[in-house]
Amino acid sequence: MSHQVRLAPNLILLLSLLLSLWVPTASAQAPSSAQSQYGELADALEDDGRRERLIEQLRGLERAAEPAPLGMEGEVPAAQIAASSPSGQTAEQVSFARRMAAATGNIAGDLGQQFAAITGVVTGWFGSDSGAGVAPASETALDMKTVGAALLNLAMLVVATFVVFWALRALAGSAFIRLSRWASRGSEKLAILRTAAAVGMAAVADIVVVALAYLAGSFIASLLTEQLAADATRLALFLNAFLVVELVKAGLRMLFSSRYEGLRLLPVAAEQARYCNRFLAREAGLIGYGMLVLVPVLNFNVSPSVGNGMGTLIMLLALVYAALVILRKRTVLRTALAQRAEHHHGPARLALLGLSRVWHGLALAYALLVFAVTVLNPETAVPFVATATLQTLLYVGAGLLVSVALGQLIGKEIHLSERINASMPRLQARVNTYVPTGLKVIRALILTLVLVVCLDAWRVYDLAAWYGTEAGAMTVSALLDILIILALAAAVWVALASLVEHKLSPGENSTPAQAARGETLMGLFHTTLAITIIIMTVMIVLSEIGVDIAPLIAGAGVLGLAIGFGAQKLVQDVITGVFIQLENAMNTNDFVSVGSHSGTVERVGIRSVALRDLYGTYHIVPFSSVDAVSNFTREYGNHVGEYGIAYRESIDDAIVQLEAAFEALKDGEHKDNILAPMTVAGVTALADSSVNIRVVIKTTPGNQWAVGRAFNRLVKIYFDKAGIEIPFPHTTLYFGEDRDGTAPAAPVRLTDDRVVSTQSGK
Structure with missing residues (x-):
């Protein structure tokens, strides 16, 4: 029978379980042979009634083996607390504080039970031989011999796997050096794209190295299983843990490459990257190998309580180590974030400053949350936390990469050719205005999407289920449609405005009058185009979000009719202005006389013209009051x-x-x-x-x-x-004359400031 058990351990274990369920008194009777057990099981399976009872017993054991129900993150359900309440409270009446107290009590109780189990096992191993529950010396020696052989086999696999891994890493080092140098060279404009490409290729090489080391370890494990009869399950536990941990470390090297400057995605100094990489790698190794290798071995070979206690101890050590590092480096990271905030403006600056003050609190809260969840529900919490953390790192890393790339593109000015600038002089300025704005909007949307998917990774809500609903699908579809509509509206505005500039921009041989007329018409067409595109875009966006625009259009028509009757003067201004522009009566910088005002034209709109006279006075003349235009600066x-x-x-x-x-x-x-x-x-x-x-x-x-x-x-x-005289007005003094036609003398003498007139003989 021992030979059969060695050939098919899983099958014999299943048969023994079924027989023990079907024959509950077997422990009190003499053990039967394997043939009788097989026959009894066959008879039970052939009988429909006995088979149904057997299935019912298995279902009952399954329900009995289920763990006590817990709420989100170990919270005790209110119904369970209400059932144990002496006052007969309902589930709705149980307060949140009492539920939290119950959850905290469960944590303390679990910790006490787990550490008590570990203490009992250690006492049994190293205590005296007397007393109940202590195995005989021969059995203990056999167990220690078996444990020693298993540890030796595992150590051989660990050493061989890591030797192969380090050798492959050394061979790939030259490729990493070349990729780092390639990423560090070239223009600054494409630096982030080269870095991303180099990091991607380095990550592929790193993953290949891990995979090859894993395959080599699998080959060595098969040799140990065949030649030394090693336990394949224990070896597979280590290999799986090695694959997971080293892949996590490969991801950390993408973010914090300490040896290769050009293969580091995050913009941190080499010393800081080395410290972060070392800290996170240690945490990953401790938690990964401890929870994926040591804890399962203890669960299977010793007891689940001992395994849970060891898992709690591992997580406690990881928590203490993380807390020490966070508190030690809180000032360093705060200073770095504050300095980075100085290079930003608006919401980004406020976010960085706020994060610099509370980052250590958030990190400690995260570590405590992971520890508490692991203690309350270690079987499902560790995979959940590991998966959520890995997803968060991937989402945040991808978001930061795209954000940095867009930030570099935003800071770069777009230069067009001289020919294009000559025909469309405002296109370059317009492109350098709308493209950075669009990139900023895209970056904000990407960061928002990163936040949304990170919350979904931590099960704050179910994003896939929400998207599966009609409201979720319609919301996402409407958002994408609105973004496309806005992008198309901006593209149409740039295209039409550039076309107008191309048609109306003065050429090299244009006269000043033609240049002025072009500027005036461009302003008029730009205003008209902008108003038209804005109105159409708003209407389409409203229709996309579910607003019925038919009443708005009808109301706008009625309102336009009312305005047409009530504001005839305004309509007359617009119509007269259009005809004045079409007739090219005046342009910007012309000196004109319109109505009762004369001056230099500073602005020509669709309703009025603005003049600046010789005294600097600014006049706005409505077109409806212009009956004639006198232009003093036309042709010559x-x-x-x-x-x-x-x-x-x-x-x-x-x-x-x-x-x-x-x-x-x-x-x-x-x-x-x-x-x-x-x-x-x-x-x-x-x-x-x-x-x-x-x-x-x-x-x-x-x-x-x-x-x-x-x-x-x-x-x-x-x-x-x-000597040509330019005449000017003369004054003649007439003193009269006598009867004989003679005039008396009138001598004039100037004395100081007085004029004295004297007559002859006086």
């Missing part, structure tokens, strides 16, 4: 000057001096503003005290006043040199 301007000379002067000599003054004007600073030779129109009037001569000088638009002022100065200079 004329300086029309009339210069008067005395009647006794020669007209021809005066014209010669006027032409000489014009020649001097052409050689001065205004030579580029003169478009044609001066035209002498001739004598325009024989005035009361002067003979007026008119000249016309054709100038560039807007410069006729400056040219006229300069020409007036030169005319005065040249007339003075030639």
Whole structure:
């Protein structure tokens, strides 16, 4: 029978369990042979009634073996507390504080039972031989011999597996060095992409090394099982733990690579990365090998209570070690986060500053939560916590990687070619405005998604179940549709605005008037396009979120009709402004006269025009009050000057001096503003005290006043040199006359400030 048990241990264990269930008094009777047990089991399975009773007994044992029901994270259900309450409370009346007290009491009770079990086992191993429950010396020696052989086999597998693993790591070191150097070279713009690619390739190589070491360990385990009759289950426990722990360490090396600078995803210094990697690797090794190897072995070979106690001890050691490291490094990380916050603005700065103050509290709370959950429900808590933690690290790592990549792209300015900038001068500025804004929105959405999936990993809510509902699917679909609509609206705005700029932007040979008209029309079209796109986008977004826009459109039509009747002046302003722009009556920087105001055009809108007069006064003139537009800066301007000379002067000599003054004007600073030779129109009037001569000088638009002022100065200079009198008003004093037609003398003498008039003989 021992041979059969050695060949098929699982089958014999199952048969023994079934027989012990079916024949409950077998322990009091003499043991039967294996043949009789097989026959009894066969008879029980052939009989329908006995088979049903056997199934019922198995179900009863299954229900009896179930652990006591616990709530979320070990919380005792209110129904269980209410059942034990002497006052007869219902489940709804049990307070939260009492449930928490019950959960805390369970933790203390579990800890006491687990450590008592460990103490009993240790006392039984190393205590005296006398007393109840102590095995005989021969049996103890046999157990110690068996344990020693098992430990020797396990040690051989551990040493061989790690030797192969370290050898493969050493061989892959040259590849890691080359990847690190490649990631550190090149342009700064693509640094994060090269780093991500290098880290990805290094991670693949690291995983291959772990897999090869695992395969080598499996081969060695098979040899130990065949040659030395080692327990394959214990060896498989170590190999599985090795695979899990080393894969976790490979993930940590992606974030905190201490030996290779270019293969580190997180932007931390080498010393900090080395410390974090060492701390987290130790925690992973302690928890992984302890909970996946030592605890199962104790559960199977000693007792479940001893295994649970050892698991609690392992988690307690991990908790104490983590708490010491967190408290020791709380100031260092706080300073680092505060310094990083100085480089950010807005919500990111506030988040980093807040995290720098409370990070150690959050870390300690997380460690305590993991420890409490593990103590309350070690069988399911450890896999859950490990899976949730690994998922959180993966989500946060991927989110940080994408966030850093987008941050580098946001800080880079996009440069377009000179040809594109010449035809669409505002496109580069517009692209450098909308692209960073879009990247910031994408980064915020990614960080929000990371937070959502991290909460889902910790079972705060069931994201998959929510998405499976109609409301969840509609919400996600509407959100994606809104993002696509906004992106398309921005793309349409950029495309149409750039097309308008391409059509209206002045070319190299454009005149100032054409350039001004282009600026005016671009402003008008940009305003119209922006209003149209915004209204259409808002309407489509409202329809996506479930708002019926038909009443809004009907209401907008009625409102527009009411505005049309009640604001006829406004409608007239808009319509008149459109026709003024289509007729190119005025443009920005033109000097015009509209209504009762004259000045330089600073802005032309769809309803009014803004003027700045010579005194700096800012006028806004509605188009409805504009009955005529006088533009003084269209195509060219004329300086029309009339210069008067005395009647006794020669007209021809005066014209010669006027032409000489014009020649001097052409050689001065205004030579580029003169478009044609001066035209002498001739004598325009024989005035009361002067003979007026008119000249016309054709100038560039807007410069006729400056040219006229300069020409007036030169005319005065040249007339003075030639002795030509420019008449001015004269005053004649008449003292009367005698009857014979003679006038008495009226001598005038100036004495100080008084004028004294004396007559002859006085």
